[in-house]
Amino acid sequence: MLGLNLDYPLLVSTIIDHAAVSYGDTEIVSCGRVETIRTNYRAIAERARRLASALSHLGLGQGTFVGSLAWNTHRHLELFYGVSGFGGVLHTANPRLPPEQILYAVNFTGYHTLFVDLDTVPLAEQLAPRLETVDRFIVMARREDMPATSLRNVLCYEDLISTGDPGFTWAEVDERHGCALCFTSGTTGKPKGVLYSHRGTVVSTLSVGGGNGWALSADDVILGMPGFFHCNGWAVPFLAPMYGCKLVLPGRRADDEFLHGLIVNEGVTVAAAVPTIWLGLLDHCRRSGQGLGRLQRVFSGGTAPPAEMIDAYMREYGVRFSHGWGMTETTHGATVSFAAQGLQHEEAVAAMRTQGKPLYGNEIRIVDEDDKPLPRDGKTPGHLQCRGHWIAGAYFRQPEIDLQTEDGWMRTGDIAMIDPDNTLHIVDRAKDVIKSGGEWISSQALEEAATRHPAIREAAVVAMPHPRWQERPFLIVVPMQDAVVSHEELRAHLLQHVPKWWLPDQVAFVADLPHGPTGKIQKEALRRRVAEGVIVPTPL
Numbered sequence: 001m002l003g004l005n006l007d008y009p010l011l012v013s014t015i016i017d018h019a020a021v022s023y024g025d026t027e028i029v030s031c032g033r034v035e036t037i038r039t040n041y042r043a044i045a046e047r048a049r050r051l052a053s054a055l056s057h058l059g060l061g062q063g064t065f066v067g068s069l070a071w072n073t074h075r076h077l078e079l080f081y082g083v084s085g086f087g088g089v090l091h092t093a094n095p096r097l098p099p100e101q102i103l104y105a106v107n108f109t110g111y112h113t114l115f116v117d118l119d120t121v122p123l124a125e126q127l128a129p130r131l132e133t134v135d136r137f138i139v140m141a142r143r144e145d146m147p148a149t150s151l152r153n154v155l156c157y158e159d160l161i162s163t164g165d166p167g168f169t170w171a172e173v174d175e176r177h178g179c180a181l182c183f184t185s186g187t188t189g190k191p192k193g194v195l196y197s198h199r200g201t202v203v204s205t206l207s208v209g210g211g212n213g214w215a216l217s218a219d220d221v222i223l224g225m226p227g228f229f230h231c232n233g234w235a236v237p238f239l240a241p242m243y244g245c246k247l248v249l250p251g252r253r254a255d256d257e258f259l260h261g262l263i264v265n266e267g268v269t270v271a272a273a274v275p276t277i278w279l280g281l282l283d284h285c286r287r288s289g290q291g292l293g294r295l296q297r298v299f300s301g302g303t304a305p306p307a308e309m310i311d312a313y314m315r316e317y318g319v320r321f322s323h324g325w326g327m328t329e330t331t332h333g334a335t336v337s338f339a340a341q342g343l344q345h346e347e348a349v350a351a352m353r354t355q356g357k358p359l360y361g362n363e364i365r366i367v368d369e370d371d372k373p374l375p376r377d378g379k380t381p382g383h384l385q386c387r388g389h390w391i392a393g394a395y396f397r398q399p400e401i402d403l404q405t406e407d408g409w410m411r412t413g414d415i416a417m418i419d420p421d422n423t424l425h426i427v428d429r430a431k432d433v434i435k436s437g438g439e440w441i442s443s444q445a446l447e448e449a450a451t452r453h454p455a456i457r458e459a460a461v462v463a464m465p466h467p468r469w470q471e472r473p474f475l476i477v478v479p480m481q482d483a484v485v486s487h488e489e490l491r492a493h494l495l496q497h498v499p500k501w502w503l504p505d506q507v508a509f510v511a512d513l514p515h516g517p518t519g520k521i522q523k524e525a526l527r528r529r530v531a532e533g534v535i536v537p538t539p540l
């Protein structure tokens, strides 16, 4: 017999309605290029309805895709609700990607309407001649700020929503329908689309915001740093209204001084970002001698953060530094680290350095080359797979890609170990792990060991071909400003943290490393620099 609960679908419109009714006055601070807006959930919900209504009048209907090329602002927040609210799907294109990749994703999806920010108008102008289907641009600005542009068929966002009906009724679509589309950053081959359903988005947000995740309440103030185009901004557009949190949106800027100002002046309690941002902010606080205001919890993701940084945030600033693992294909963060109260400081740092445990709704396992499960013994590495209510089962319009195993688990492309208590340790991307004499050396573990040296700012390890061992590690180091580290000192330091046979055969010192749009070191670009002789290895 079926349960007798109401059959009330899990639609993302329920999130903004909840915020508008229960937390209508809660503030949203949005930093645009020409204006900083202070608004609230009541206004955002009404404007999202107007937007949905205006887009419907333009002829957009259920299942229509719409694109955005924009930063984190209140208008971009409205798009998530306004587009899904008429039954459409929002493709958040990443303005930081190379133009070729943006073009590929937009043309592959094939829609007519693209929303652009004032800042991204020049990029849209550059892309326009090669956009195959887009024939309407909506500039997310007020009438008085509209730029002169070579784009054709341009509408002003504020004009558009003023024509919409604030009483618009949200479309009642099936909760399994798509509401948002993100593409992977395409580090291997072409970007692949991940189409998120209403149901998966709502349920994932519930889990991510809960106690073992972001532990949110209406007392919190969230700084939404991750681009809305990266895993839906790590759920921030849904988390903040679902939990009634004040929301601070930084727009395009990500410089240390600006972020620090927002954290202190807006009373931010929770923030998420990639490790590079956290490193910069830490440097800024140490140099300026300033504190972090009300900041209590930070979440780092995208790559593993250095242990020294976790230690510094916890010890010097009293900020709880959690670290999580996830990927575009897992909708939002999938695991989060946790340090129980009462742990010694060193134990707490060690716990926070792991990728943590899966949040409810997401299961993990490791397998061998034949998809046969391997033990959770904390020492056997294997291919990481996951499954759950919001994990991608296939790529958008690419059913030929073998994402899922026969028994319904998603292949992540990561190598990991899992402890008996289900704590995850990411070892490496499968394509980055160094295969030396039949054994694996983790490039991530070597990088982490190198950055534990106080004079090393960043490090990357790539495989070099070797006649006997197949591959050996090559360490590329960015020293702290004006710092010098001798080869002997580096060897001695690494030997404290890794087995002798892991020691890189070669090293190079460089001024910077190439980073992708989501903060990851771009190993492909690095390998090219090595192949082209721009980075020259010397024996370690």
Ligand code: AMP
Residues within 6 Å of the ligand: 184, 185, 231, 300, 301, 302, 303, 304, 305, 323, 324, 325, 326, 327, 328, 329, 355, 412, 413, 414, 426, 428, 429, 518
């Ligand atoms: P993306 O789809 O751009 O978010 O990239 C996902 C990939 O980033 C994962 O498959 C991992 O290889 C890597 N990644 C994400 N979070 C972490 C983390 N906390 N530690 C190590 N690698 C991570």
